[in-house]
Amino acid sequence: MAANKIAFLLLIFIAPLTLKAQKKSNQEQLKSLIQNSFDDIFSEQKKEKVTQYYTDDFLLLEAGVVWNMDSVYSYIERANARKIKPERINTFDFLEIKVKGKTAWVAYQNYADIRIDGKSVVKLHWLESGSAIKTKEGWKLELLHSTVVPR
Secondary structure, three states, rough: OOHHHHHHHHHHHHHHHHHHHHHHHHHHHHHHHHHHHHHOOOOOOOHHHHHHHHHEEEEEEEEOOOEOOHHHHHHHHHHHOOOOOOOEEEEEEEEEEEEOOOEEEEEEEEEEEEEEEEEEEEEEEEEEEEEEEOOOOOOEEEEEEEEEOOO
8 A cells, every 4th residue: 555655656756757858858859850950951952851851731931932842842953053052050049949749839040151161151040930740750840930030
């Protein structure tokens, strides 16, 4: 009987810690999803990585323009065809992440330093948000919304 009470008490104290660790894990996964998707798609133009990060019905709302998966693939093809390929370094300042079951949203500042021959030529800044769903492969973005922050 005493062993049952001890096990019950341990469960009461350990369960919240486990849930907190899982929540943090989801938040870290979502931060990595944002960072890695921008690095692989918009910096490295890796076409084969798109479906790793985006759902089939993915949309990007960017400065009044709606991008879908075809738009993303087209961007990558144009970027890979350029003679001069600038380097893009992405950094993020995460403002908030909310996870509810298998859905999540992320709000963040997105900064890109565009470099040619190692020299910074332009620095860009966006305020962005994203919606993600947890699939059997892991978290995937289904929507990104981007607003340019004026200098």
